[in-house]
Amino acid sequence: MLLTTTINGRKKEILIKDDDYLLDVLRKEGYLSVKRGCDTGACGLCTILLNGSPILSCSTLAARAHGKQISTIENFPKEAKTFASYMTAEGAEQCGFCSPGFTLTVIAMTKELQDPTDDEIMHYLNGNLCRCSGYISQLRAIRNFMEEIKNENC
Amino acid sequence: MKIVNTSVRKVDGVGVVTGNPAYTEDLILNNNVLTIKLLRSPHAFAKIKAIDTSIALKVPGVEAIFTHNDVPETRFTLAGQSFPEPSPYDRRILDEYVRYVGDPVAIIAAEDERAAEKAMKLIKVQYDILEPILDFEKSIDSHILIHPEEVHTNFEIGYERKRNIASKAYSEKPGVEEGFVKSDIILERTYYTQPQIHAMMETYRSYSYFDVNGRLTTVSSTQIPFHVRRHLARALELPTSKLRVIKPRVGGGFGGKQTAVCEIYSAFVTLKTGKPSKIIYNRKETHTCTTTRHEMRLDVKIGSDLEGNIKAIDINVLSNAGAYGEHAPTVTSLVSYKTFPLYDTVPMRFNANIVYSNTMNAGAFRGYGATQGTFAVESIINELAHKLNLDPTEIRMKNLVEPGEGKYITSGDIKKCIEIGKEKFNWIEKSQVREVAPNKVRAAGMAVTMQGSGIGGIDTAAATIKLGDRGDFSLMVGVTDMGQGCDTVLTQIAAEVLDVPMDKISIHSADTDLSPYDPGAYASSGTYVTGNAVIIAANKMREEILKGASKMFNTNINEIEYLGNNLKIGNNLISLEDFAQRSISFEGMNQITTTGTWGGETSPPPFIAGFAEVEVDTLTGEVEVIDYLSVVDCGTPINPNLVQVQVEGGAAQGIGLALLEDIKYDKKGKPISDSLMQYKIPSRLDCKNIRVEISNSYEKTGPFGAKSVGEVVINTPAPAIADAVYNATKVRVRKLPITSEKVLLGMFDL
Numbered sequence: 001m002l003l004t005t006t007i008n009g010r011k012k013e014i015l016i017k018d019d020d021y022l023l024d025v026l027r028k029e030g031y032l033s034v035k036r037g038c039d040t041g042a043c044g045l046c047t048i049l050l051n052g053s054p055i056l057s058c059s060t061l062a063a064r065a066h067g068k069q070i071s072t073i074e075n076f077p078k079e080a081k082t083f084a085s086y087m088t089a090e091g092a093e094q095c096g097f098c099s100p101g102f103t104l105t106v107i108a109m110t111k112e113l114q115d116p117t118d119d120e121i122m123h124y125l126n127g128n129l130c131r132c133s134g135y136i137s138q139l140r141a142i143r144n145f146m147e148e149i150k151n152e153n154c
Numbered sequence: 155m156k157i158v159n160t161s162v163r164k165v166d167g168v169g170v171v172t173g174n175p176a177y178t179e180d181l182i183l184n185n186n187v188l189t190i191k192l193l194r195s196p197h198a199f200a201k202i203k204a205i206d207t208s209i210a211l212k213v214p215g216v217e218a219i220f221t222h223n224d225v226p227e228t229r230f231t232l233a234g235q236s237f238p239e240p241s242p243y244d245r246r247i248l249d250e251y252v253r254y255v256g257d258p259v260a261i262i263a264a265e266d267e268r269a270a271e272k273a274m275k276l277i278k279v280q281y282d283i284l285e286p287i288l289d290f291e292k293s294i295d296s297h298i299l300i301h302p303e304e305v306h307t308n309f310e311i312g313y314e315r316k317r318n319i320a321s322k323a324y325s326e327k328p329g330v331e332e333g334f335v336k337s338d339i340i341l342e343r344t345y346y347t348q349p350q351i352h353a354m355m356e357t358y359r360s361y362s363y364f365d366v367n368g369r370l371t372t373v374s375s376t377q378i379p380f381h382v383r384r385h386l387a388r389a390l391e392l393p394t395s396k397l398r399v400i401k402p403r404v405g406g407g408f409g410g411k412q413t414a415v416c417e418i419y420s421a422f423v424t425l426k427t428g429k430p431s432k433i434i435y436n437r438k439e440t441h442t443c444t445t446t447r448h449e450m451r452l453d454v455k456i457g458s459d460l461e462g463n464i465k466a467i468d469i470n471v472l473s474n475a476g477a478y479g480e481h482a483p484t485v486t487s488l489v490s491y492k493t494f495p496l497y498d499t500v501p502m503r504f505n506a507n508i509v510y511s512n513t514m515n516a517g518a519f520r521g522y523g524a525t526q527g528t529f530a531v532e533s534i535i536n537e538l539a540h541k542l543n544l545d546p547t548e549i550r551m552k553n554l555v556e557p558g559e560g561k562y563i564t565s566g567d568i569k570k571c572i573e574i575g576k577e578k579f580n581w582i583e584k585s586q587v588r589e590v591a592p593n594k595v596r597a598a599g600m601a602v603t604m605q606g607s608g609i610g611g612i613d614t615a616a617a618t619i620k621l622g623d624r625g626d627f628s629l630m631v632g633v634t635d636m637g638q639g640c641d642t643v644l645t646q647i648a649a650e651v652l653d654v655p656m657d658k659i660s661i662h663s664a665d666t667d668l669s670p671y672d673p674g675a676y677a678s679s680g681t682y683v684t685g686n687a688v689i690i691a692a693n694k695m696r697e698e699i700l701k702g703a704s705k706m707f708n709t710n711i712n713e714i715e716y717l718g719n720n721l722k723i724g725n726n727l728i729s730l731e732d733f734a735q736r737s738i739s740f741e742g743m744n745q746i747t748t749t750g751t752w753g754g755e756t757s758p759p760p761f762i763a764g765f766a767e768v769e770v771d772t773l774t775g776e777v778e779v780i781d782y783l784s785v786v787d788c789g790t791p792i793n794p795n796l797v798q799v800q801v802e803g804g805a806a807q808g809i810g811l812a813l814l815e816d817i818k819y820d821k822k823g824k825p826i827s828d829s830l831m832q833y834k835i836p837s838r839l840d841c842k843n844i845r846v847e848i849s850n851s852y853e854k855t856g857p858f859g860a861k862s863v864g865e866v867v868i869n870t871p872a873p874a875i876a877d878a879v880y881n882a883t884k885v886r887v888r889k890l891p892i893t894s895e896k897v898l899l900g901m902f903d904l
Contacts, residue, residue: 032180033173035405037355038437042830045355073173080172088167091795094803095637096170097355097405103171122838129830131353131406132637134802135838 005065007031008075016062022048023057026072033073033100037129044128047101048072054108056127073100079107082148086141094132102128106142110149118143158650158858161795164642165661166403166635176403178359178375179434187361188217188431190419191270193260193277194443195252198286198512198823199300202250202279205260210276215269218427219277220261222248225422229306230388233480234378234412234518236612236673238308242320242479244301247389247418252281253300253477254512255824256443263423263431286512288823290474291451293318293509300477300510311483320475321483321508325490329501333466337457339541343534344453346889347526347872349446349474350519350815351827353835354636356405357440362420363430371398372421377411377634378674379664385414386421397421401664407636408807409518412676413480415444441833442825445517446817448485448508449474452530462542462549464500469493469530471506476515482508485516488523492869493531495562495759496604498555512823518676520807521868524605529890532601532873537886546600546877547572547581554602563759566851566861568602571763571785575600578847579765579783587881590769596780598767599877605866606757607856608679614753615679616670617687619648619695621746623738625719625731627652627695632664632672633684638864639796640680644688646792647857651692653718654730670749678862681792683754685857690750698746699730702737705744758853760788760861764805764870768878775898777879779809780843784867787849790859794848797863801846804867809844810836812872816891 003014007029016025023046026034034057037045041059048057049071050064073080083103087093102125109116109124116124121142122135130138170176207219225247233241248258260277264270287293287300295317307313312322334340360374370392376382379399387394404411416433423431435444453470471489475482490504519525535553539546550572557563575581584598620628629648635641641661649656663669672684696716703721704711707728715722720729737744767781784801791797814834818827827833852859872890880886885900 027179032175035177035356037357038830040437040829040831043355077172081168084168084171087171088163089795091161091164091167091639091793091799093164093167093171093637094639094799095355095404095406096166097177097637099171100173103173122842126838129355129835129837131355131408131807131835132803133799134804134806134844135841136802136844137799139838 001063003062003066005068005070007070008072018063020062021058022060022062022065025062026057031072031074035097035101037098044105045098045101047104049104049108054105073104076107083145086145090137090141092133092137092141098128098130102130110146155650155858157646157656158792159790161793162642162646162656164639165645166641170403177356177405178361178373178402181373181402182361182432184363184430188263188265188423188427188429189267189270190423190431190433191262191267191274192258192419193262193274195255195257195259197252197281197283198255198288199284200252200281201284202252202259203282204280206278207260210273213269213273213276215265216273217263217265217429219273220248220426222246222250226389226391228388228391230385231480232385232414234381234414234674234676235484237384240308240311240483241481242313243306244479247422254514256514257477261419261423263427286823288512288819290449290509290511291472293511294507300512318510319507320479320510323483323487323506324504326503327494327501330466330468330503333501334457337465338460340455340457341534341538341541342455343537343888344451345530345533347450347529348815348890349449349516349817350811351441351446351817351833352408352410352519353833354406354408354410357437358416358435358444359433360417360420361432362424364424364428369396369398370421370425371400372417373400373402374417375404375411376401376414376417377404377407377636377676379634379666380632380671381674382414382417383666386417389418390421390425399666401634404634404636407675408520409522409676410445411636412518412674413445437830438828442514442828445480445515447519448516448523448526450526452526454530454534456534456538458538460542462539462544462552464497464553467500467502467531469504473506473508474513474516475508475510476513477510478515480515480517485518485523489527492524492604493527496555496568496602497553498562500553513819514825520804520865522865524603525869528601528603528869529872533876533888536599536873536877547576550602565758565853566761566787566789568604568761568763568787571761571787571849572602574847574849575763575765575783575785581765584767593772594769595772595882596767596769597878597881598765599874599881600763600765601870601873602761602763603866603869604759604761605678605862606759607682607862608754608757609677610754610757613673613677613679613683614751615672615684615687616749616751617684617691618670618747618749619691621695621699621734623735625729625734627659629659629661629688630669631661631684632669633680634664634675636675638680638800639793640675640684643681643792643796644685647685647688648692651689652695678864681860682856682862683752685860686752687750689857690752691748694748694750695746698748702742702744702746703733706736706742754855756855758855758861760786760863760866762786762866762870764874766871766874766878768875768882770879770882770897772883772901775894775901777813777892777894777897779875782809782843782871783845783847784870785847785849786863787851788863789851789853789856789861791848792858792860797848798846800863801867802844805844805871806836806841808868808871809840811890812875813891
């Protein structure tokens, strides 16, 4: 089928097979920030935003993006870089393979939750696995990142 | 020190967080790469009688299908170890025998995954199904023989093919029998540690192609590019000069990528077809057809007087190598190597058999046997403390090593780690059992551990530095950053010695054509071994710059001062940029390149004292880690932030080992924990409060006083949590993981 969708603000028409998953289509189209960590929607690495909400692209059929807005981390250069500066300040990124999906989820969270507690942050991000960092440094980075956003909004 | 011992940001950090293409699969530029899939055995043990690929080959898009009839006869090991590898050469690319569920039967190369998978279903295999050994405790002298063929070993490792023994290990500190005679109390316990899965986020993958010069190039997510090249040369029967291995960014390894799990398949397909090819293991393959931590049964006997002075420890180990013997002779030895020196005055004996079975094969995993040894030895010391009514910290103070000149351990202080931990963890209060709510009990436990820094007397790494034409430096190393940050740490070390800002140095790692030799990232060697090589190369660079300047300016070398960005010649300053430009030009004709090579005589150990507070739900047996503190002594941290995150991450992985991670097989030997749904690694909610304290020391053989920190971090959670659970419930779980089921059933039995 012909998938008509918008990826990172650019309209696209992509010839896909009916059973293609969104992750594979995006990588084939060159959006290499989208990573595959599992095939069961269990790890959060393939997270992208569909109409602004985080979804798992490894278990979403590409056809479901028809007429919708897809965002990968490449669509948020400013936020991603700012968040990256907090992540790197903590040394929290380690292997970095889970970082793009994780960062997108954090960006979505900051738009969705007002002043979340640590528990709320951990709950929101619990589907994003990381095998390197032990998560604590990421929480430090998120807190600092949210602090900056808060100050910007003041 | 300006740059060393500061928490500078990682050189590649922003790039990876913002999603820059960097990993193996991102770098496949060719759109027509063959996709490789492996047909895998459904049987735990079988001999292939016949394979018919004729129908499968007719599937449109299928390029080739290879079976054991098409591959070289040569046997090899895939263990990432310096040559000559101690591991037995017990594999072929494809064999007529399959020895575990998932062992490859055929290699399918097709234009895409759909075609490959369609073809896979159409390959007809006739198996002679054999009775497997699924329980490694029944392996020795079984009527079933797992490796009927003759197997080469490079030296004596205790290999006894006819008894299913892949290797044996023995070591002794004399006085064990006398020690037991002198003991007032003797405990004998049996502990089991499970096979753990690395579960790195980037699964195994490689991509191969012929370059324009006809050399077979393999891009791989590996910890061991030089070892991979050597493995490929042997397996494919090619000269090493025809092979090149490139390692891009690696998305986690933890020792899994110290075994060349997948590279032979893409290299073989490209060799046979002439076409570029890729193989990417899916999560299921990664969890069922790669390597695991060695599963072990550890029988431990300890003798002590009534004051807690330990008189003897005797350890007998049965270790499961699985179907193939990668790392079989070496991993299990660390049960003794990393526990004997900690209790250096205690007579100790260690005896191990490492056996084959028809399960997934074992390999290297962060901690590398020290983890298993620590669980057993620290657990029995905790049990002894309870018997003697002593505080677990006290009994350790009586028996732990005092470092000193001429001893195996010359620097650092594990007792200091305990002192710091007791205070920062609030041990005295937390080690008391407390009911915090109805059916919720809290208590604490602790354990200590050590590891090494590189493999003393064996592993040797090199670093090369090039002065660029505009006064910048290229640092080339063969060690592999898989997230731990060694690219950054090595750049810090080079910048410190060369006295320039870090952004003057670009690091390149690793490409077997361009990088100087390095055994790779394992045995906690990056900072210590390669770091020392970087120091040598950087000091040589300073000397060569001075020599070059002396010649160029016709000045005595003693009158030139190296100031990093500038050279002071008499009263004149000349910038390094200017000097470099002139040096490389017609005027100087001198491309300055220096190499340092270093290997350690010893392997100085980092230490950790680990403290765990748990909350147990007495109605369900559920265990939650409320607080975890690691007090680490890794010498002088080159980058304290990176040390801290290494320690936090290792503790999390250790908590996974302690509480969650378990491979389950069905009755026929098929692994059923084949996804991240079934095989649970810790999530954010399992790691609420992991803390780190750094106890600084100075290791004089280390770069700027540093020791390693990569592996030691994982060893203490399991014994500390096990003891905390015992304190809370009086249930002693000696078989990891400590699941709610075991705790609850244990409470019923009390």
